Amino acid sequence: MSAVLVSSLTKIFNQGRTDEVVALSDVDLEIKSGEFVSLIGPSGCGKSTLLRLIADLIAPSTGTVTVAGKSADAARREQAYGIAFQQAGLFEWRTVLKNVELPLELRGLSKAERKAKASEMLELVGLAEFAGHYPAQLSGGMQQRVAIARALAVRPPLLLMDEPFGALDEMTRERLQSELLGICAQTGTSTVFVTHSISEAVFLSDRVVVMSARPGRITASIPVTLDSRDEAARQSPHYFECVTAVRQALRGTPLTSAS
Ligand SMILES: Nc1ncnc2c1ncn2[C@@H]1O[C@H](COP(=O)(O)OP(=O)(O)OP(=O)(O)O)[C@@H](O)[C@H]1O
Numbered sequence: 203m204s205a206v207l208v209s210s211l212t213k214i215f216n217q218g219r220t221d222e223v224v225a226l227s228d229v230d231l232e233i234k235s236g237e238f239v240s241l242i243g244p245s246g247c248g249k250s251t252l253l254r255l256i257a258d259l260i261a262p263s264t265g266t267v268t269v270a271g272k273s274a275d276a277a278r279r280e281q282a283y284g285i286a287f288q289q290a291g292l293f294e295w296r297t298v299l300k301n302v303e304l305p306l307e308l309r310g311l312s313k314a315e316r317k318a319k320a321s322e323m324l325e326l327v328g329l330a331e332f333a334g335h336y337p338a339q340l341s342g343g344m345q346q347r348v349a350i351a352r353a354l355a356v357r358p359p360l361l362l363m364d365e366p367f368g369a370l371d372e373m374t375r376e377r378l379q380s381e382l383l384g385i386c387a388q389t390g391t392s393t394v395f396v397t398h399s400i401s402e403a404v405f406l407s408d409r410v411v412v413m414s415a416r417p418g419r420i421t422a423s424i425p426v427t428l429d430s431r432d433e434a435a436r437q438s439p440h441y442f443e444c445v446t447a448v449r450q451a452l453r454g455t456p457l458t459s460a461s
């Protein structure tokens with residue numbers, strides 16, 4: 203079964219008004235179970251809109267979104283996915299542990315279960331010793347990791363991430379990329395990851411989906427088949443071929459296969 207199935211999706215904001223914006227036009231996208239797909243494209247092309255449609259935070263104008271065979275609405279109610287956006291979006295008055303526990307609370311887990319699961323997730327992102335801290339006491343990268351831990355706490359089959367590492371320095375970013383890949387591999391999570399970075403998209407993804415400027419459409423889908431996802435991968439010929447293919451697709455140059 204597909205993790206996400208998007209069919210003929212169109213999103214028009216302020217339809218019929220003078221400030222009407224066609225943000226997405228006729229988008230078809232399938233994310234397979236366990237697949238890591240990045241969305242890349244120029245600013246304003248509709249990447250966040252597509253993610254928000256999948257998360258059922260906004261409704262499509264036409265077309266459908268299916269998450270693991272269910273409607274986007276049903277998937278949201280069942281918390282079938284975790285979300286991590288550019289801003290960590292933590293609750294300042296809750297400790298790190300209590301932030302990660304929140305989705306578990308919403309699911310009605312007992313206090314002991316919540317604590318055990320949240321602690322396990324914090325361990326996974328390397329923040330166990332900061333469980334009792336408040337978000338303001340953490341660096342931006344650490345806050346981002348808390349947001350990722352929170353998104354993963356319910357072990358969602360699907361993770362939706364909108365430039366989660368956008369504001370981080372290169373070294374922190376690379377470390378979190380590796381951590382994220384480790385977590386996804388360990389949990390079998392399917393991921394839709396929005397980024398502006400070609401190298402990040404290629405390094406993380408099984409497939410890079412390239413979008414065009416408004417109205418947003420998918421113009422290319424570039425498979426990445428790196429043998430490993432370590433430092434060596436960043437130096438491999440296939441990595442550079444994929445980076446070039448994505449760059450060409452972003453420029454609108456007719457595409458030859460990346461492989
Ligand atoms: N709530 C809204 N009301 C009206 N227009 C909107 C709304 N949200 C987004 N848009 C418009 O839809 C288009 C796509 O926006 P979106 O945020 O999806 O772009 P993006 O690809 O995520 O850009 P960026 O890379 O800058 O984050 C833009 O033209 C934007 O102005």
Ligand SMILES: [Mg+2]
Pocket residue numbers: 249250251364
């Ligand atoms: Mg965006």
